[in-house]
Amino acid sequence: MRLELTSRSFAGRPVLGALTLEVRRGQRVAILGPSGIGKSTLLRIVAGLDRDFQGRRAVPERLAAVFQEPTLLPWRRALANVTIPTGADRAAALALMDQVGLAGKDRHFPRQLSLGQQRRLSLARAFAARPDLLLMDEPFASLDADTAGRMLDLTAALLDASGAGLILVTHDPAEAARLGAQPLTLSGTPARLA
Amino acid sequence: MPPPGPRAVTLAPPSAPPSAPRGAQPHAGARRGRVPGLVPGLVSLGALLALWAVAAALTGNPRRLPGPWAVGHELFAIAASGELWFHAGMTLFRVALAFVAAMILGGALGLAMGRSPRLDRWLDPTLVILLNIPALVIIVLAYIWIGLNETAAILAVALNKIPVVAVILREGTRALRPDLDDMARVFAMSGPARLRHVVLPQLAPHLAAAARTGVALIWKIVLVVEFLGRSNGVGFKIHLLFSSFDVAGVLAWSLAFVAVMLAIDAGLLRPWEARANRWRQDAP
Numbered sequence: 294m295r296l297e298l299t300s301r302s303f304a305g306r307p308v309l310g311a312l313t314l315e316v317r318r319g320q321r322v323a324i325l326g327p328s329g330i331g332k333s334t335l336l337r338i339v340a341g342l343d344r345d346f347q348g349r350r351a352v353p354e355r356l357a358a359v360f361q362e363p364t365l366l367p368w369r370r371a372l373a374n375v376t377i378p379t380g381a382d383r384a385a386a387l388a389l390m391d392q393v394g395l396a397g398k399d400r401h402f403p404r405q406l407s408l409g410q411q412r413r414l415s416l417a418r419a420f421a422a423r424p425d426l427l428l429m430d431e432p433f434a435s436l437d438a439d440t441a442g443r444m445l446d447l448t449a450a451l452l453d454a455s456g457a458g459l460i461l462v463t464h465d466p467a468e469a470a471r472l473g474a475q476p477l478t479l480s481g482t483p484a485r486l487a
Numbered sequence: 488m489p490p491p492g493p494r495a496v497t498l499a500p501p502s503a504p505p506s507a508p509r510g511a512q513p514h515a516g517a518r519r520g521r522v523p524g525l526v527p528g529l530v531s532l533g534a535l536l537a538l539w540a541v542a543a544a545l546t547g548n549p550r551r552l553p554g555p556w557a558v559g560h561e562l563f564a565i566a567a568s569g570e571l572w573f574h575a576g577m578t579l580f581r582v583a584l585a586f587v588a589a590m591i592l593g594g595a596l597g598l599a600m601g602r603s604p605r606l607d608r609w610l611d612p613t614l615v616i617l618l619n620i621p622a623l624v625i626i627v628l629a630y631i632w633i634g635l636n637e638t639a640a641i642l643a644v645a646l647n648k649i650p651v652v653a654v655i656l657r658e659g660t661r662a663l664r665p666d667l668d669d670m671a672r673v674f675a676m677s678g679p680a681r682l683r684h685v686v687l688p689q690l691a692p693h694l695a696a697a698a699r700t701g702v703a704l705i706w707k708i709v710l711v712v713e714f715l716g717r718s719n720g721v722g723f724k725i726h727l728l729f730s731s732f733d734v735a736g737v738l739a740w741s742l743a744f745v746a747v748m749l750a751i752d753a754g755l756l757r758p759w760e761a762r763a764n765r766w767r768q769d770a771p
């Protein structure tokens with residue numbers, strides 16, 4: 294994946310400046326920076342959700358994302374929330390749900406899960422897509438230290454197994470270190486990578 | 488201060504869709520609420536019948552206002568002779584065809600206009616004009632232009648309903664959740680999968696609202712269409728009874744068909760709505 298960004302502005306106000314981001318298969322990158330600096334904006338551009346920028350972008354076929362909010366389908370049960378968007382089969386989805394600690398919750402609707410459980414379901418969904426590049430926006434926020442630690446290890450293991458690349462947005466350098474991700478910091482107005 | 492337009496009234500946030508309270512009812516009332524829930528309805532229906540009987544007795548003119556008993560007798564006669572089933576069946580067939588056509592065409596139009604502001608700007612004036620043409624005008628023109636046939640009849644009914652469905656679905660589409668759209672795009676969900684799992688479930692309350700108002704409106708228009716230019720159906724029978732000033736007959740036929748439409752609402756629309764709203768409930 295390679296992004297050569299010239300700029301991204303909202304209503305004439307530049308948020309992101311010129312920057313280049315390159316992530317090869319198996320490579321892990323963490324994007325750090327204070328709230329409101331433009332981390333989610335950068336990730337949305339990489340994900341192809343924001344096309345209103347100046348620059349060039351080349352990404353692999355299979356993307357998966359863990360958004361800042363769980364972003365589940367409230368009208369589909371937990372298992373269907375993993376299989377429907379990703380096309381994963383039932384057995385693979387159940388195994389992933391087991392790994393994120395949601396065994397036995399497959400028939401629950403999202404609103405019958407706690408926020409932390411919803412976040413873990415969203416994690417399982419992302420892995421079920423077998424992505425070449427995984428995009429994560431503060432996926433471990435609001436999880437207790439123990440669970441967050443286990444999810445980090447699981448993420449690392451699944452990335453090792455699949456050889457996928459990772460772009461992780463976080464405000465916690467320790468998270469980046471634990472995943473072995475190269476930390477890049479967004480700073481300044483408009484923000485640039487350093 | 489600008490007056491609130493009709494649009495502002497129909498705009499519902501996704502958290503408060505038009506039919507959310509109905510969907511919430513079954514579990515709020517649980518099973519104990521079911522039987523007492525029927526009582527007020529039955530009592531008010533009984534009171535209406537009593538009022539009718541009293542009015543009929545006071546009028547003392549069974550040709551002008553026959554009592555419930557006479558109408559019931561008439562109802563039994565047309566049901567026993569088989570006449571009721573044939574004509575009600577024809578009417579129901581026209582209602583069903585016009586309903587399906589209006590829901591699909593109006594739904595697609597509303598979805599497209601809700602998604603694309605450009606298309607909306609182009610088609611909105613046409614929609615407003617169509618909404619304001621009297622049903623009778625559309626029916627008469629359809630019969631003149633297409634001929635006194637089934638196609639013209641059903642098309643005229645559907646044309647009356649399409650803009651109503653389109654407007655309801657356009658509002659629903661404008662309130663679609665952008666975050667779920669993003670999710671579907673990142674995971675590269677196919678078009679049909681998106682429609683089925685992401686878009687339509689969000690539009691379910693609007694579809695239900697359109698269906699309910701649709702059925703009510705459509706059967707009334709079908710009766711007019713039959714009155715004016717068909718040789719069977721409930722509207723045709725009422726035409727015949729009207730020429731002989733047979734009030735008992737008119738009442739019997741209309742009551743029979745109201746019962747059919749209520750049965751469809753209770754037996755088809757409500758169960759579907761309850762199913763579509765299951766995810767809002769607490770129990771797993």
Ligand SMILES: Nc1ncnc2c1ncn2[C@@H]1O[C@H](COP(=O)(O)OP(=O)(O)OP(=O)(O)O)[C@@H](O)[C@H]1O
Nearest residue numbers: 303304308326327328329330331332333334335361
């Ligand atoms: N759709 C939008 N329209 C206008 N401004 C926006 C929009 N999206 C983001 N912004 C602005 O862009 C800036 C960066 O927002 P962004 O969401 O990328 O921050 P962030 O680094 O992810 O912050 P946080 O850590 O709090 O999630 C903010 O100042 C925000 O107000």
Ligand SMILES: [Mg+2]
Nearest residue numbers: 332333361430
């Ligand atoms: Mg953010």
